[in-house]
Amino acid sequence: xxxxxxxxxxxxxxxxxxxxxxxxxxxxxxxxxxxxxxxxxxxxxxxxxxxxxxxxxxxxxxxxxxxxxxxxxxxxxxxxxxxxxxxxxxxxxxxxxxxxxxxxxxxxxxxxxxxxxxxxxxxxxxxxxxxxxxxxxxxxxxxxxxxxxxxxxxxxxxxxxxxxxxxxxxxxxxxxxxxxxxxxxxxxxxxxxxxxxxxxxxxxxxxxxxxxxxxxxxxxxxxxxxxxxxxxxxxxxxxxxxxxxxxxxxxxxxxxxxxxxxxxxxxxxxxxxxxxxxxxxxxxxxxxxxxxxxxxxxxxxxxxxxxxxxxxxxxxxxxxxxxxxxxxxxxxxxxxxxxxxxxxxxxxxxxxxxxxxxxxxxxxxxxxxxxxxxxxx
Ligand SMILES: Nc1nc2c(c(=O)[nH]1)N[C@H]1C(S)=C(S)[C@@H](COP(=O)(O)O)O[C@H]1N2
Ligand SMILES: [Mo]
Numbered sequence: 001x002x003x004x005x006x007x008x009x010x011x012x013x014x015x016x017x018x019x020x021x022x023x024x025x026x027x028x029x030x031x032x033x034x035x036x037x038x039x040x041x042x043x044x045x046x047x048x049x050x051x052x053x054x055x056x057x058x059x060x061x062x063x064x065x066x067x068x069x070x071x072x073x074x075x076x077x078x079x080x081x082x083x084x085x086x087x088x089x090x091x092x093x094x095x096x097x098x099x100x101x102x103x104x105x106x107x108x109x110x111x112x113x114x115x116x117x118x119x120x121x122x123x124x125x126x127x128x129x130x131x132x133x134x135x136x137x138x139x140x141x142x143x144x145x146x147x148x149x150x151x152x153x154x155x156x157x158x159x160x161x162x163x164x165x166x167x168x169x170x171x172x173x174x175x176x177x178x179x180x181x182x183x184x185x186x187x188x189x190x191x192x193x194x195x196x197x198x199x200x201x202x203x204x205x206x207x208x209x210x211x212x213x214x215x216x217x218x219x220x221x222x223x224x225x226x227x228x229x230x231x232x233x234x235x236x237x238x239x240x241x242x243x244x245x246x247x248x249x250x251x252x253x254x255x256x257x258x259x260x261x262x263x264x265x266x267x268x269x270x271x272x273x274x275x276x277x278x279x280x281x282x283x284x285x286x287x288x289x290x291x292x293x294x295x296x297x298x299x300x301x302x303x304x305x306x307x308x309x310x311x312x313x314x315x316x317x318x319x320x321x322x323x324x325x326x327x328x329x330x331x332x333x334x335x336x337x338x339x340x341x342x343x344x345x346x347x348x349x350x351x352x353x354x355x356x357x358x359x360x361x362x363x364x365x366x367x368x369x370x371x372x373x374x375x376x377x
Contacts (some may be wrong), residue, residue, distance in 0.1 A: 017088050021167040022189065026196075030077040031117075031153070037070035041280055045139075047326055053306065057335075060359035061286070068364075070208030071282035074124045074181040075341045076199040081117060083188070094116060098242045106159050113152035116228050120145045127366035128206075128282040130232070158267055162163040199308050206283040215220040226347040229277065229287050229328035233368075239316030240369055248314075248353055249291050249335070254301030254375035262353050268292045272332045279363035293340035294373075303375040306331050311356055312372040323365040324376070329358045336368060 007130055013019060044063060047055055056062065085092075087264065089156035092114070098104045098204040122143055123134075132138055156162070205211035225231050250260045260268075271293055306327040313319035329335045335358040339346060351368025358366065 001091075002096075003090045004093050004095060007093055010087075010090055014188045016071060016185075017163050018167045019185050019188065020084070020087050021317065022166055022191065023080060023087060024164070025168075026192075027077060027084050028153075029081040030073045030080055031074040031149070031174065033076060034070055035065040035146055035150065037073070038143075040066050041362060042143055044360075045364065051326075052308070053327045055326045056254060057328055057332045057359045057361075059114055060334065061276055061278075062205060062360040064276045064284040064286075065150075067278055067280050067282070068204070068284060070280070071128055071206065072200055072204050074121060074127075075199050076196045078121055078125070079192060079199060081121065083192050083195075085114070087188075106155070106339075109152045109155040109159075112148060113156055116145050116148045116152065120149060123353075130281060135280040191205075203282070207278070209285075215261060226343060226349050227342045229285055229286075229341065230283060232279065232281075233315075233320070235269075235352070235369070238313075238318060238321075238369065240314055240348065244314050244369075245353065246350075248371065250297075250354060250370070251372045252297055252301045252375075253372065254298065254303045254307075255303035256300075258301060262339075265292055265337075265354065266297065270339075271333070271336060273336060273357070273359075275334065275357050275359055277366055278364050279356075284363070288342050289336055289338040290340035291336040291354065291357075293333060294325075294335045294337055294356070294358075295333065297337060297354065297373060298330055300374075301373075301375055308376040310374040310375045310376055311367045311370055312374065313367050314369040314371045318366065320364050323356070323367045325358070325365070327357070329361060334359045 005272060041063070043051060045321055053152040059065075092110070103275065120142065123138065124134065124144075127138055127142075134141070180205060201211060201214055203215070204216040205213065248262060250262075250265055252260075269292070270290055272288065272290045274286060274288050276284050276286040294309070295305075299305075299311065308327050309325040309330050311323045311325060313321040325335075336356075337354050338351075339354055340359045341347070341350055346355060353371070354370045356366050356370060
């Protein structure tokens with residue numbers, strides 16, 4: 001194997017297999033957490049048929065915690081990946097590029113792994129900044145890439161298994177190194193730890209309330225927004241007009257359909273819950289909500305206990321105007337059609353006159369400006 005002459009010749013401890021294994025292990029852990037929390041988010045956002053009725057509504061903050069971890073592990077993976085690449089990169093250009101069929105497959109999967117992981121983390125990062133520059137659906141591509149990475153990573157781990165096995169342990173047998181030799185690696189790992197710590201601490205405040213004061217790397221501050229809660233899409237951006245609101249009625253379609261004015265809705269039994277809004281873009285915030293139980297509204301429409309629901313918003317522009325709610329949520333006493341937030345009537349940007357709030361539900365599905373509930377067959 002030859003390394004092209006324009007690339008550095010790495011010899012030190014920072015580039016030996018031990019270092020690469022240590023960094024790889026940490027990167028693997030970050031990617032694993034990111035993958036598992038991502039799969040969970042996907043299942044909650046688009047439940048497969050086998051999951052119908054079984055979606056967990058507890059713990060109520062489950063989505064908040066797991067998606068906070070998703071963003072945190074994804075952000076931490078950026079310095080880890082960059083350092084991992086730095087420790088080995090001249091070898092990625094070794095010559096001749098292909099020596100055998102097996103070698104070609106190995107190199108090919110590695111190229112896919114590196115490219116897909118860089119793209120995945122970059123896309124995710126831009127998403128936390130609410131920056132959707134792609135013409136394609138973020139979610140579909142993010143999801144597909146996750147599986148491409150998983151496949152390529154398994155191939156990579158299989159190929160490197162002997163090397164990893166030899167260097168996995170804290171002090172691989174028979175390789176006790178002179179203390180002086182370890183210094184270079186230790187300083188690299190310390191620098192890496194500092195970088196990971198720094199990016200985590202300045203971004204975790206999006207979901208970890210005690211770290212809010214340290215937010216630097218986050219486009220939204222969970223502490224700002226009307227009624228103490230951030231807003232992604234304002235009423236103006238959604239095209240909600242004064243006329244829409246003046247003539248507002250809640251329409252419930254089901255075996256016994258009915259309509260309610262806001263005054264009639266306010267006259268129904270009101271319930272108070274404390275539940276977070278947790279956006280997959282990385283921020284989350286808990287709040288006090290007050291409103292009518294969705295299960296009471298459905299019972300009034302003659303729906304059987306545990307019917308699924310389609311929720312339709314007044315919204316004219318953009319996505320998330322319609323959501324479907326699994327029966328696990330409609331049966332849950334904490335699921336509200338909320339009329340009030342943190343002690344006051346919902347502000348227009350928070351979905352006045354009525355919005356959905358349900359436990360352990362992805363933020364994108366907490367539909368605002370609700371105008372119609374349809375019991376699904
Ligand atoms: N009708 C409607 N409901 C919506 C949205 C929307 O754009 N339109 N945004 C969703 C998203 S992505 C989140 S995270 C929560 C909170 O977002 P907000 O900041 O737009 O209120 O509301 C959800 N409800
Ligand atoms: Mo969101």
